[in-house]
Amino acid sequence: MSTIYTPISTDKPPYNDAIEKLGAAIGSLGLLVLLISWAGVNLPQPKLWLYGSLSAMFAGIMIFSFRRYMTKPAGIKNNGNFLSGTVNRGILGWVAGILITGFYVCLYIKAEWLGLGKDGVANTGFVGLFDPLAMAIKGKPASQWFVYGTLYTFAILAFGVKFILKYRHNKYHILRTISIMFFQLFFAYLIPEVLEVLNPETATNYFGKDMKNMWPLNSYFFEEWSITNMSKAGFLGYFFLFLGLSMIFFISPVLTYLYGKRWYCSWVCGCGGLAETAGDPYRHLSDKSMRAWKIERWMIHSVLLFSFVMTIAVIYGYLPNKDSYWLNRTSFTILVSVLLFGLAAAYYFLQNKNDEDYGQKVTYIVTGSVIAFTILFLVNYISGSGNAFILSNETLRSTYGFYIGAIFSGIIGVGFYPLLGSRVWCRFGCPMAALMGVQQKLFSRFRITTNGSQCISCGNCSTYCEMGIDVRAYAQKGQNIVRASCVGCGVCSAVCPRGVLRLENGSVDIFSKTTEKRVAMIPESEIGIL
């Protein structure tokens, strides 16, 4: 008997082979430079260190990604996710979470800890490191926001390439990721900076110049200074005012009707962009439980309501009391009341009464709270207190800005990626996502269809849903998936080993798209459900 054995297989690397580790090490060295400068060390020749650091991080990510994905056949690459501490809440996961959270805390609350020089003092440390780049792009020293914007864009671009390599067999993901990278680089980063350079007066009279960042995600759009600065900036200002209004009232609802909220959340949005690229390794950490879903629904819709209330209060606060101008407190009150009642009525009539997810209770809560706030608004108007709601307009604004804008969207939203998954903000807090979610649920052509009875309940779809949707619960019933929170990233469809899910748009059955189910052979209408 011979005992000679000649293996055909040559593939025997450990999980992270030497070259992947080398990539990770080079990237970490680049990151280390940032950490050292954050610690307050003023590096000599910041230009060299900054470009060196960015290049090292980029090179590290590229080496890692090319080695990890391009040396293997194209396909789903989730091996080891639940065995790795880095992406499954191990020590490295916690370290990453704490570092990012710390960065956001400094960013929003203590920018001087990043080295921001105030009142004419030169930048030091972290922010100082970015001065050369800021000088090159806009001809003045960096601010903490410039540092943030640069790193944010860098992350989306570098990890975007990684994501494309990971999903290189899937055209939907390639196009979607290129779109995200494009919108971040140009719309969020370069165009606003260039516009400011070309229109220097708008730097001191600042207003948001990210064309895709619309209210209510851009919570300050309607604030007095923002409107005033836009109105003072000539064509550019009026362009942004007009664009902002049409985005909210026309472009966004129409696109959401046509394609679902994915047109924004996973194709355009910056928050979504970071989640889809840098946040991708953490997508499976989102909580899929019914409890999490309940919390999500209360939380995100409360933020939406809060953003409405805050914005109404802010506008009300700066409008003239007299009828010196057609838009005054009286006309605004009438306008808003009609709008709110209209929205409540629309919800009441559009909501699908056969939909299991949203029962009558939800209708009562939605219409009830809208009506309650409208009445509250009217009462405050009549009382002549000058406040739109009981609290002062400014209190509402600053509370929203701090708790929602800074703590929620930044610190928790990104800092907690390695702990709660990549879409915490999008899922629990984003008022834009909430608004488009309601539109998606009520009148969008978008849905994810289920392929007959092919589902084997394996759970890959639910596991890799970054929004925490239990996709499997629908798929195994042969039911379409129409969820307000679905951002249409398409990963459920990609990871399904049986080809069960497809993202689709169609106008024929908008109001019955969730009702059909496929059971063995007996429709559920024949039996009584408990």
Place this chain on the structure above:
Amino acid sequence: MLKKPNNYSMHIAIIGNGISGITTARYLRKLDPNARVTVISSETDHFFSRTALMYIYMGHMGFKETKPYEDYFWDKNRIDLKNAHIQRIDFNEKMLHTQTNEQISYDKLVLALGSSPNKFGWPGQDLKGVGGLYFYQDLERMEQYSKGLQRAVIVGGGLIGIEMAEMFHSRHIPVTFLVRETNYWNAVLPEEESKMVSREIIKNGIDLRLETELKEILDNGNGTCKAAVTNKGETIECGFVGLTAGVHPNVKWLKDTELEINRGIKVNAYLETNIPGVYAVGDCAEQQDVQAGRRPIEAIWYTGRMMGEICAYNIMGKQKSYDPGIWFNSAKFMDIEYQVYGAVSGRPPEHHASLYWEHEEGNKSVRIVYDKNTNEVVGFNLMGVRFRHEVCEKWLREKTDMKTVLSQLKLAEFDPEFYPSFAEPIISAYNKQTGSSVRSTASRKWNQVFSFLHKA
């Protein structure tokens, strides 16, 4: 004894908490709020998706992620779960006896016992480090022997075999895959597809040995396997041997009872066994009246689900007969997804012909099988391409002819958005092959699909 609620219409005991047993329990509860339903299993406390065992090992999911229902679900729906191993059933007394000498009485009994991996009497087949992949415990065994494993040998070229190969491969453990046939799974897959999967296996660095059988497994002296010996006289050193040469109904322990058993538990169309009040569902059930295109025992996920549903109706006195409809199935071979609808075989009957189109990259193909005499389409076999179940089913049910199917082919396309359509190259392959001039007249847009499906 289990605690009994104060009043219930009857006690239905279900042995087995796989998809068939659990679906039975869920539908029983839907149909009757008062019945007491107990699901007994010694495998796991809660229902999980057996099909996802491989993903736990590969690190795609944790065990928790494989559970389709959260743990509170069972209490909320008053489905009692009992972790116990039933050793003996007294059909006359309607009593179950557990391994720990507990007794559980029932009014109706559902046997959802599942399967066990086949062992064909190989010397050494019961050594440690040898086993199949079916139960959760099999996964634990694989995990246990994976530590420091230098090589695994897998025996049997079916769906579980390739899954197991992929599992070890994901942990960079070298795999030798012994397949008895000339190409992977070629009794089921037509030749071209079978070759495609064989290529895929080799491409992934797996040592595929075609036309090779296991002869014996060698003992390392401590009762653990150390090598597999093939029928070609080769000894392959390995710390694990995966036995994946099919499964058989897990009914051996009931062989000497009054329950009628052939290979599986014999059931009629209502899933009733020969003993009144006793039903069998899922992998362990053997149909006596088999529909065309179906086999008496089908150990697949969806038939278990369908049987569970039908069984619940019959227990509740609403007679429904089991009819799984037109055959379909799916799987994934490494990175190649596979779907089949209707009659596709590695050994097709004389009157079947097929149109086969393969993508130039050799990892996607579409085969449409039709009847040579009537030109009716009888089956679809898809590799790396997703088709829509309902559309294929409707064509098959309505015995649609080949030309109509081809002209409407885009209706069936289920690949993600922006993926290329392969309808045109498929149609031109057909036109070339038959000298016809079929043209595509449909699109894959949902509105068109919807009106097609809802057309009487």
